[in-house]
Amino acid sequence: MLNAKRALLIAVLITALAGVYWGCSRLTGDNDENQVPVVFFVNVPLDSTVFNYAPVVHWTGHDPDGIVVAYQYHDDSTRAAVEAYRAGDAALSQYIASLPENAWISTYATSDTIYLRRTEADSVTEHVFMIRCVDNLNGVSPVKVRTYFRTNLPPNAPRLRWALDVARSDGEQGYLVDYSIPDTLFWGDTTTLTYPGIGFLWQGSDPDSRELNIIPLTFSYLLVNVSTGDTFPYAVYDDSNRVVGYGVGWSPWTDEAQVTFSASTALIPQPNFPLDGQYEFFLRVRDDGLTGSDTVAHATFTAVYARFERELLILDWNKHPAGPQDTRLGLRDDQEIIQFYQSVIPEGIALAEQFRQLFRPDMTEPIDLDTAWYADKDMANANGHVPYDLIRHFNAVLITAENPPITPPATALMRDRIKVLQDYMDVGGQVILVGRRLFQGYFNLSGAYALQPSAQNISDTYFSRYHHLSTIGGKSPYAPTDPAPDFEGVNTTEALLPNLRVDTTIAMALNWRNNHFPCLPDVDYFGRTTTQSGYDYSATLYTYSSATVNQSYNVYNEDCEVISSTPSRAYLVPRDTSHSRVLDVTRVYNVTRAVYGQFEYLDRAPSGRPIIVVSTPADAGAWNDTLDVLEVDYLYIPVSTSHNQPVANVYARIQGQVEIDFNTGRYLFTGVMRFRSILFTFPLSFMNNDPIPIPFIGGEATAGSQVIAWCMIAANEPRTLYYGGGG
Secondary structure (H helix, E strand, O other), X not given: OHHHXXXXXXXXXXXXXXXXXHHHHHHOOOOOOOOOOEEEEOOOOOOOOEEOOOOEEEEEEEOOOOOEEEEEEEEEOOHHHHHHHHHOHHHHHHXXXXXXXXXXXXXXOOEEEOOOOOOOOOOEEEEEEEEEEEEOOOOEOOOEEEEEEEEOOOOOOOEEEEOOOOOOOOOHHHOEXXXXXXXXXXXXXXXXXXXXXXXXXXXXOOOOOEOOEOOOOEEEEEEEEOOOOXXXXXXXXXXXXXXXXXXXXXXXXXXOOEEEEOHHHHHOOOOOOOOOEEEEEEEEEEOOOOOEOOOOEEEEEEEEEOOOOEEEEEEEOOOOOOOHHHHHOOXXXXXXXXXXXXXXXXXXXXXXXXXXXXHOOOOOOOOOHHHEEEEOHHHOOHHHOOOHHHHOOEEEEEEEEOOOOOOOOOHHXXXXXXXXXXXXXXXXXXXXXXXXXXXXXXXXXXOEEEOOOOOOOHHHHHHXXXXXXXXXXXXXXXXXXXXXXXXXXXXXXXXXXXXXEEOHHHHHHOXXXXXXXXXXXXXXXXXXXXXXXXXXXXXXXXXXXXXXXXXXEEEEEEOOEEEEEEOOEEXXXXXXXXXXXXXXXXXXXXOOOOEEEEEEEEEEOOOOOEEEEEEOOHHHOOOOOOOOOEEEEEEEXXXXXXXXXXXXXXXXXXXXXXXXXOOOOEEEEEEEEEEEEEEEOOOHHHEOOOEEEOOOOOOEEEHHHHHHHHHHHHHOOOOEEEEEEEO
């Protein structure tokens, strides 16, 4: 037993010495060869699995004398790969050795989605999947191989829709394989705060998809001008998402589900690209196996480019007097209205050019009469629906709507009118709308109420978003039971705008249910939104001047309301709340008590109602509103509720930003005016148009031409605005 223990001890010592010897050898700098790493498939997915989707393949690696720094895989479905695999290890090794280095896909991950790409549908494709790993000394492991099989059904036909179409019901959420946009569209230079571009959304699906394995799809699109065959360019981006060029034809494949076009996309690489006419949009789809649908989605639309190369378009929305009902509205011959504008516009444009030269050096382009153009109703569609191809040429459009119809226009016509104006302003057009009984007569808005913008309330939306109104005070057609006509003119605080008064000769010649008045009975007013919205600008230009403001009326035997009383004093208010401006009281008699009160003075309640203070006989006791009947004679000024209400305003929709230099504290504001609108709810052609002095310049010009001059200055102001401060 002792000998056995001694022998074991000697063996251990020899082993220890041997370790010391070899360890010393390593310390002397002797080199051993790098041991190559090894790679392993993890259990899933198993060899020879059949997939109808792109599987996730898992692997791992090990390096006995270092670390694994990368994995490389190659999916090969070529006939040569499959035949080499079936021929045995030697043939497969030879085939693998022949692969170029760029055939291998590198990754640091231990799994990846392998798309098992293929191009033929309705068949089974065998894939030879190879994996290897690399260690820190560039040692490469032997390749491990598995085979997988891919079946594939082609994706379903893609479906698309216009990006702004949210209300269609023909098809799931409005997506269709063949889609037609019924409206003419505008090309704008670029997408902005108001212009969304021409965009399409789409959907795709694949019959191979399952709840837990959704087949990823990619799409490619093409936009063609039908008349010329030109294809719309698409931007080419680098890795930083910067545009580095443009391509034509089919776009690159993308997993995005939308695209937006604007004119700059085409005009930057091709300044003469045709931006007018009919267009066709095509959309194709393919799945992760590069198999495409046999059906291409298709959309058609018509679009024109907004050029704004001319100054002013005049549109006539006036109703021509005809029939007995028209005697209710005090209509003028519509040719007289157009002749008014044909008279004042040349003088107004010439006057605007004088103002520009004297006071607006920032306006470098002259305001040119030669670029104004007149269009009557026959030049547009029915009742003034102006075509896109006409309105797009003009920097501003003046619409005269001063002879209202007896009934509002049909809903379809009204929507068409509004849509053209909204689309025109969205791309930068400017609208000057002049009318009478505008809200009810032309836009089917009756009564006085707060506007409620929505997809259903299209007229509310138009006046709220495009004219910055919050409420309207719409007037109904004149009826003998209505209060007396009181619109005598308008007042302004703008330095370049004159006060205006109704031409009484014109007013008295009109027939209002066989009545004649020196004032107009049906001029609307509105409430302007006063809250600031971003960098937008809004201002009241004119306010309603009522003929009642300087008139006085005597009221006799009025039974006033007793709001409080003591045995010696009573406080009374007129029951007619419109009698808000009481001037004097000449008699107060309590019929019930058969006593007189003595008028002392006028006071005013917090609500604004006038309070008549009278002393009463103490022995008659306190007066009672319920029991006592009064007879009060007083004088009041009957001011119309319309008086001093806004009847004209200007609104500029501005997209801007502020840049601050934190070193100096200075800031620079940069704003771009997207559109400007000017609204007059009274008829310019019904106003007195006598020559009056021109402010700042001297001489005289007609009142109407001075209003037109102001509008032309506003319509030609620079689109880009700058100002700075601080520091």
